[in-house]
Amino acid sequence: KWWQGVLQEEKTYSSSPIRALWVQGTGITSMAQTAKVQEALDKLDLLVIAEPFVNEAAVITSKKDDIYILPVGTQFETEGSVTATNRSSQWRSKVVDPLYESKTDHEVMFEFAKKFGFYDEYVKAMKMDIVDGEIKVVKKDYNWPDDASNEIARTVKTIGLGGWTAKRLREHQENWHLFDPIT
Numbered sequence: 001k002w003w004q005g006v007l008q009e010e011k012t013y014s015s016s017p018i019r020a021l022w023v024q025g026t027g028i029t030s031m032a033q034t035a036k037v038q039e040a041l042d043k044l045d046l047l048v049i050a051e052p053f054v055n056e057a058a059v060i061t062s063k064k065d066d067i068y069i070l071p072v073g074t075q076f077e078t079e080g081s082v083t084a085t086n087r088s089s090q091w092r093s094k095v096v097d098p099l100y101e102s103k104t105d106h107e108v109m110f111e112f113a114k115k116f117g118f119y120d121e122y123v124k125a126m127k128m129d130i131v132d133g134e135i136k137v138v139k140k141d142y143n144w145p146d147d148a149s150n151e152i153a154r155t156v157k158t159i160g161l162g163g164w165t166a167k168r169l170r171e172h173q174e175n176w177h178l179f180d181p182i183t
Contacts, residue, residue, distance in 0.1 A: 003040035020046035028057045050108050072105050073098035080145030081169050087161060091169040125151045
């Protein structure tokens with residue numbers, strides 16, 4: 001309930017209110033508290049919405065200033081693993097390059113991290129791997145999106161999400177024609 005952190009109506013984990021919000025994905029509007037969401041959006045000092053299309057967060061706010069809508073690419077303009085709420089995952093291949101000035105989600109996030117000075121820390125885990133049972137930085141650079149998927153496979157410890165390396169998900173996609181939908 002991010003909006004509680006903005007409105008400070010209930011005890012939250014921070015004594016400082018949330019003053020800026022970055023919205024990427026449509027999850028913000030899947031909440032039942034639309035009036036509270038709108039109130040919180042209006043109170044923010046900064047609202048950034050990174051979406052291919054204007055979403056409800058941009059529509060329900062009354063903000064006139066300090067709101068930015070960044071045109072990110074669609075699912076057809078990027079590559080990587082996607083996971084549904086039922087914990088199924090698959091590899092998604094890029095079909096076309098982003099149109100016009102659009103950038104992919106990760107390009108926007110990387111530029112943001114560079115601009116605000118935490119890029120090296122942001123991408124550090126993608127340069128790591130397990131060596132002799134310990135996680136260590138082993139590479140000078142990373143390979144997007146494979147290393148991001150491998151980081152998730154290495155670190156997520158929940159039922160159904162372990163072991164989904166980029167290699168495994170790519171092989172699954174490449175061999176869909178061998179799967180029998182019935183058995």
